[in-house]
Amino acid sequence: MVDRNSVLKFIKKNDFTTTQQLCAEFGISESTARRVLDQLDSLGQITRLHGGAMPVSVTGQATEFQMRNSLFKQQKIAIAKMAAGIIEDYSTVILLGGTTVCELCPFIENRTITVITNSILVLNGLKYSRNVRLILLGGLYNYQEEEVGGLLANKGLSTVRADHLFMGASGFDERYGFSTTNAAVDLYMNCIETSVTTSVLADSSKYMKGGAAVTASLEQVQYLFTDSGLDLRARKAMEEKNISVMIAD
């Protein structure tokens, strides 16, 4: 019997371990190596690839963001497209963090509007748009979220007003409202204060999940843009709080 813990340790030491390496290291046949790999994979302790395996989270923080990005990408694009529809020409909109909100960029790049954001991804998405006046909030750069936040960002907001605020969410439910893993809650609050309407963009997988911090209560949000996978009761609950639930398909 091969000690699976030893194998796990060995794999975790490296970025990538080939089946061959395991054969050599533990003196086992390819079949056995593959079996062990299968077991560890089904336990979620490694990620199996053609040719071998890698530790589950070798991708690290930076790419973890990109993985989230590829998840539910189609829904996110559809949601963003619909949300862009409520933006009037010559209006001012705030785009707050989140991968879903970033997807708005392609749909507004030719509009004549002013965009205020804390997200470097939004900046990159709109940097070549001549019609868009792009205002970046300042603050400490958060390399995980690729956005800025903190004192400077809040300070900048004090002289700002906006017609629309679009924000993402790590999770939402009818009890707590909308939440995020991001700690910059005061930024969200200030933006809600300063905006005429507040919209949340969140695909249906976010329902009943929760982030660490509440960013907005149900009462503070006018629009929820989501996809058709949203639970019907959730939709009812949202609409009872006067949130317009917009379903992308």
Added chain:
Amino acid sequence: MVDRNSVLKFIKKNDFTTTQQLCAEFGISESTARRVLDQLDSLGQITRLHGGAMPVSVTGQATEFQMRNSLFKQQKIAIAKMAAGIIEDYSTVILLGGTTVCELCPFIENRTITVITNSILVLNGLKYSRNVRLILLGGLYNYQEEEVGGLLANKGLSTVRADHLFMGASGFDERYGFSTTNAAVDLYMNCIETSVTTSVLADSSKYMKGGAAVTASLEQVQYLFTDSGLDLRARKAMEEKNISVMIAD
């Protein structure tokens, strides 16, 4: 099986990686290198270009960065390297615009310091540096200079102090001092106010050229970092005003 994570890491370490480099580094054929590149690109983890690939969201910058930099690049690097020498650990430095100032990034990315900047190029140059606390000033995005400026930037500065200010210059002479084509003069003034020392980085070709607006008088500057091509009389004139002229070679 080539480990795509290793490839991704390798690419992220550099501004630009050629297909050939990947072949050599990982011992794979061009076909395979291109395939891996395609995969990473379709996952949105890198940006593919003719000849190779670069990390994501450095897209526009790197090319333009390299173009503008090809002019006097060697001098700029030497100047930046020398300037980085005056930065102490645990200090706070402001980096204001300009391609020369950007060249500081490689020389400070492993230092434990706080960097405040209005330049998106500096942001991109330091975004993977975990030791550097990176604070971005807010404001209207200027797509020509790839920096932010205006009301928000100045506002943010009101709660900031810094040990060193490094700024570029479009031109300088003994009559007007240092000037730029950039209109955000008040930002420069505020930064000078708030910093203990002010340094200008400008290669010798900038002497007797002038920008549209004066950013600093000779009296306000403590260090001028330039190259050996500087006119000797100019150097005397600067030193008479108590500017330490530092010559890179």
Added chain:
DNA sequence: TCGTAAACGTTCAAATACGCGCATTATGAA
């Protein structure tokens, strides 16, 4: 503008890795 060299994408055969079935080899209890 044109020509050249590098880089590209595509195709295809060879190499490699895979999963599955089955025989063989440990392990442990009766």
Added chain:
DNA sequence: TTCATAATGCGCGTATTTGAACGTTTACGA
């Protein structure tokens, strides 16, 4: 010892990945 169970190793047909070949596109200098 004997049997039952689990783990291992091998063979083989299948699937994936790889590298070389080749025609096309792109970048760059004359």
